Amino acid sequence: MEVKDRKKVYDGYFKMYELTVEQDGHTFTREQFDRGTAVAALVHDTEKDSFILTRQFRIGSESDLVEVVAGMVDKGENPEESIKREIEEEIGYHVDALEHLYTFYSSPGGTTEKVLLYFAEVSKQHADGGGKADEHEKIEIVEYTKEEFLQLKTPDAKTIIAQLWLQLKYKA
Numbered sequence: 044m045e046v047k048d049r050k051k052v053y054d055g056y057f058k059m060y061e062l063t064v065e066q067d068g069h070t071f072t073r074e075q076f077d078r079g080t081a082v083a084a085l086v087h088d089t090e091k092d093s094f095i096l097t098r099q100f101r102i103g104s105e106s107d108l109v110e111v112v113a114g115m116v117d118k119g120e121n122p123e124e125s126i127k128r129e130i131e132e133e134i135g136y137h138v139d140a141l142e143h144l145y146t147f148y149s150s151p152g153g154t155t156e157k158v159l160l161y162f163a164e165v166s167k168q169h170a171d172g173g174g175k176a177d178e179h180e181k182i183e184i185v186e187y188t189k190e191e192f193l194q195l196k197t198p199d200a201k202t203i204i205a206q207l208w209l210q211l212k213y214k215a
Contacts, residue, residue, distance in 0.1 A: 049075075078156035081149070082126040083113035084141075084163040085205035086134065094192040095134050095165070096202070098183040099174070109185055110199040112163075122159045133182050135172035136165035144208055149200060158201055162208070189213075 044066040053059035058077040063070060086095040098109045114129035116122050127138045142162045149156045174180025187195065193206055 074153065076154040076156075078149075078154045080116040080122065081113060081156055081158045082116055082122050082129060082161065083111050083158055083201045083205075084126050084130060084161040085111050085144075085209065086130060086136065086163045086165055088136070088166065088168075088186075089139070089164050090166045091186070093186045093188060095136070096185050096187065096192070097133050098185050099181060104198065108199050109195065109197055110202045111160075111205050113158075113201060123161075126159070126161050126163065130163060130165070131170065131172075132175055133172050133180075134184050135168045135170035137167070137169060138163050139166050140164040145204060147204070160201055160204060160208075162205075 044064050046062050047065050047070065048063035050061045051058060052061045052074075060075045060077060062073050062075050064073055087093075088095055095112070096109055097112055098107055100106070101108045101110075112126070112130050112133050114125065114133070116125040117128075120128070123141060126141070130136055130138055140163070143159065144162055145160045147158055147160070148154075149158055172182065172184055174182040189209070193210060195202070195206065197203060
């Protein structure tokens, strides 16, 4: 498949493109939701030996979700800077250590969103967290033991991937 043309058809909080593509001599259009690059982290408080997650309303699911800390890479930032900023904004911790786990597409059939997932170690909460008021974030901090986190039922893919990584880490 080859992209022949790209037109921006929506330019709001997100962007939407109409792509003209060619495959096997046929030309047709497809829509592409331009979401950008996201970062996420499974955060482990090494002092308490607990995992720190967030609960917040998500527009895509139209519900509150418990999930690993996550956000978007801002223009001019690299992903590591972005996830450290998100951890501070959302849960109020400085990052002591950061390990990249996976990079994956959240839904490559129609969106450009690429997610970089990290494991972050923290030890001292220096602020309340809760998100940024000017971004209308209302984030609740939730804390789990390793066993509670591994048993958490969630529809959130990045959190499920973090759970599976943690299971594999402790089986090795």
